[in-house]
Amino acid sequence: MAARHGLPARMSEADVQAIDADPPPWLLQSRVNRTGKKPVWVQLTCSICGFSEAARPKKWWPAFTWISCDWHTPDELPPVASGTRRTEFDGIGSRFVGVVDEAVSAD
Numbered sequence: 001m002a003a004r005h006g007l008p009a010r011m012s013e014a015d016v017q018a019i020d021a022d023p024p025p026w027l028l029q030s031r032v033n034r035t036g037k038k039p040v041w042v043q044l045t046c047s048i049c050g051f052s053e054a055a056r057p058k059k060w061w062p063a064f065t066w067i068s069c070d071w072h073t074p075d076e077l078p079p080v081a082s083g084t085r086r087t088e089f090d091g092i093g094s095r096f097v098g099v100v101d102e103a104v105s106a107d
C-alpha cells in the first residue's frame with residue numbers, strides 16, 4: 001500500500017507528522033474515501049499549464065468551465081464560444097481563477 005506511493009516502508013514519527021501537516025492529494029483523497037462522506041476536497045487543475053492542487057471547495061463556487069493560475073492571461077484560455085458569456089472568479093484555491101462560460105439567451 002505505502003510502497004505504491006513511494007513512501008519508505010518505515011516512517012519515523014516526524015515523517016508521519018510532516019505528512020499529516022501537509023498531506024499530499026492522494027492522502028486527502030484516501031481520507032475522503034475512508035469516511036464515505038461527500039468529498040470536502042476538490043482537485044483544482046490549471047487548464048493551461050496543468051498545475052494542480054487540492055482545495056476545499058467554497059459554497060459560492062460555481063461549476064467552473066476552466067480553471068487557470070491567476071497570472072495567465074485570458075487569451076491563453078480557449079476562446080469564448082459564440083452565444084456564451086464568460087465570467088471569472090478570483091481567489092479560487094491559493095492561486096487560481098475560475099472561469100465559467102454560460103449560454104446567454106438570444107434576446
Ligand SMILES: [Zn+2]
Pocket residue numbers: 046047048049050051068069072
Ligand atoms: Zn497555470
